[in-house]
Amino acid sequence: xxxxxxxxxxxxxxxxxxxxxxxxxxxxxxxxxxxxxxxxxxxxxxxxxxxxxxxxxxxxxxxxxxxxxxxxxxxxxxxxxxxxxxxxxxxxxxxxxxxxxxxxxxxxxxxxxxxxxxxxxxxxxxxxxxxxxxxxxxxxxxxxxxxxxxxxxxxxxxxxxxxxxxxxxxxxxxxxxxxxxxxxxxxxxxxxxxxxxxxxxxxxxxxxxxxxxxxxxxxxxxxxxxxxxxxxxxxxxxxxxxxxxxxxxxxxxxxxxxxxxxxxxxxxxxxxxxxxxxxxxxxxxxxxxxxxxxxxxxxxxxxxxxxxxxxxxxxxxxxxxxxxxxxxxxxxxxxxxxxxxxxxxxxxxxxxxxxxxxxxxxxxxxxxxxxxxxxxxxxxxxxxxxxxxxxxxxxxxxxxxxxxxxxxxxxxxxxxxxxxxxxxxxxxxxxxxxxxxxxxxxxxxxxxxxxx
Ligand code: TYD
Ligand code: MG
Numbered sequence: 001x002x003x004x005x006x007x008x009x010x011x012x013x014x015x016x017x018x019x020x021x022x023x024x025x026x027x028x029x030x031x032x033x034x035x036x037x038x039x040x041x042x043x044x045x046x047x048x049x050x051x052x053x054x055x056x057x058x059x060x061x062x063x064x065x066x067x068x069x070x071x072x073x074x075x076x077x078x079x080x081x082x083x084x085x086x087x088x089x090x091x092x093x094x095x096x097x098x099x100x101x102x103x104x105x106x107x108x109x110x111x112x113x114x115x116x117x118x119x120x121x122x123x124x125x126x127x128x129x130x131x132x133x134x135x136x137x138x139x140x141x142x143x144x145x146x147x148x149x150x151x152x153x154x155x156x157x158x159x160x161x162x163x164x165x166x167x168x169x170x171x172x173x174x175x176x177x178x179x180x181x182x183x184x185x186x187x188x189x190x191x192x193x194x195x196x197x198x199x200x201x202x203x204x205x206x207x208x209x210x211x212x213x214x215x216x217x218x219x220x221x222x223x224x225x226x227x228x229x230x231x232x233x234x235x236x237x238x239x240x241x242x243x244x245x246x247x248x249x250x251x252x253x254x255x256x257x258x259x260x261x262x263x264x265x266x267x268x269x270x271x272x273x274x275x276x277x278x279x280x281x282x283x284x285x286x287x288x289x290x291x292x293x294x295x296x297x298x299x300x301x302x303x304x305x306x307x308x309x310x311x312x313x314x315x316x317x318x319x320x321x322x323x324x325x326x327x328x329x330x331x332x333x334x335x336x337x338x339x340x341x342x343x344x345x346x347x348x349x350x351x352x353x354x355x356x357x358x359x360x361x362x363x364x365x366x367x368x369x370x371x372x373x374x375x376x377x378x379x380x381x382x383x384x385x386x387x388x389x390x391x392x393x394x395x396x397x398x399x400x401x402x403x404x405x406x407x408x409x410x411x412x413x414x415x416x417x418x419x420x421x422x423x424x425x426x427x428x429x430x431x432x433x434x435x436x437x438x439x440x441x442x443x444x445x446x447x448x449x450x451x452x
Contacts, residue, residue: 356376
């Protein structure tokens with residue numbers, strides 16, 4: 001006889017409790033508990049003989065006997081997107097695209113349809129009406145002859161439409177708006193998101209319909225919904241950027257069919273997203289190295305070197321506790337580099353406010369930018385510009401030593417490509433140093449000697 005058990009489950013994080021709670025002790029959300037009836041089947045007693053017969057009849061296979069089929073890739077024609085996907089969208093794959101509201105997720109999908117006007121694309125619009133999409137399409141100057149807009153958010157109807165149209169790509173905008181009528185919880189709840197994505201996963205895997213879900217993100221920048229969502233999909237893409245800036249970064253966080261952490265760069269303009277094939281140009285456009293505290297570094301985003309401008313401002317403080325403010329750079333790393341400069345470089349920051357800014361609204365976490373931060377800080381303290389247009393790359397250790405960095409060659413080549421002739425870096429081999437004035441430094445106390 002099955003036994004019934006009453007439980008209360010948080011519809012945000014699925015924490016379960018035998019009694020109703022106002023606040024979930026796991027995720028701290030209010031009023032998220034719903035009553036659920038669990039039916040427990042009576043456990044059959046197993047004896048040892050049963051164990052050998054349990055499970056299904058599928059046999060394990062030897063890896064050497066498994067044949068792997070080459071993935072069928074469809075280049076989207078948007079080069080920056082293809083780069084992130086690893087050469088194109090894999091047929092029958094299941095993807096998730098997350099990002100802040102208004103960053104351009106829906107626009108990117110419409111532009112994909114513009115690039116591939118012959119692909120039948122089924123666009124499930126849960127957030128906008130067809131007329132709003134039409135307006136946007138007009139802004140993007142596209143007709144959408146093979147773009148089907150579907151405004152029904154019931155997952156069963158969506159799947160039925162997909163089976164009927166057999167699109168080259170099914171776009172769900174967004175997974176938080178579709179729902180299954182089998183569940184009582186609201187669209188966007190953990191159960192709904194999980195159930196609907198599981199059904200879409202089946203559709204992608206069993207019927208080979210390439211499916212891309214757009215997902216909301218939480219304040220912390222993670223994809224909203226159950227954690228399991230990211231495990232279910234083959235590829236997780238994040239669309240990032242600063243609303244006040246025009247550039248957008250498309251990053252692959254997970255990719256079963258290509259490189260992870262690869263980055264595509266776009267610029268949002270009046271008439272859509274534009275690819276930026278040379279991001280260094282974008283981030284250095286307003287560079288002025290005649291001002292003290294300005295300095296250039298080269299960071300790696302995926303396999304891509306990008307030149308960015310680091311700006312430091314050190315001024316006498318009017319506060320009892322001097323300020324340390326970093327924009328686009330880790331604040332604690334900034335404090336650490338200040339301490340290293342004080343102890344190993346003999347520069348005092350006592351009674352000084354320190355502001356650090358990465359121009360263009362970019363957020364950087366590459367340790368190779370340390371040396372540029374140190375150079376910018378020391379230039380600002382002394383109020384002496386770094387007169388040579390130079391790129392600084394190197395990780396700074398607590399002893400004041402400049403450590404080697406990954407992809408040193410590629411960074412130097414990028415500087416050369418952008419017409420910068422001086423590179424300050426830790427010592428190392430360079431395959432082709434023609435036209436580059438490479439200044440090798442091992443300690444931060446030596447970096448001032450780069451001035452001419
Ligand atoms: P959208 O694609 O709706 O963002 P998401 O789907 O991620 O929420 O992007 C909307 C923003 O982009 C909105 O602020 C308007 C702006 N935008 C442009 O600047 N240019 C354009 O051509 C388009 C279509 C949108
Ligand atoms: Mg949208």
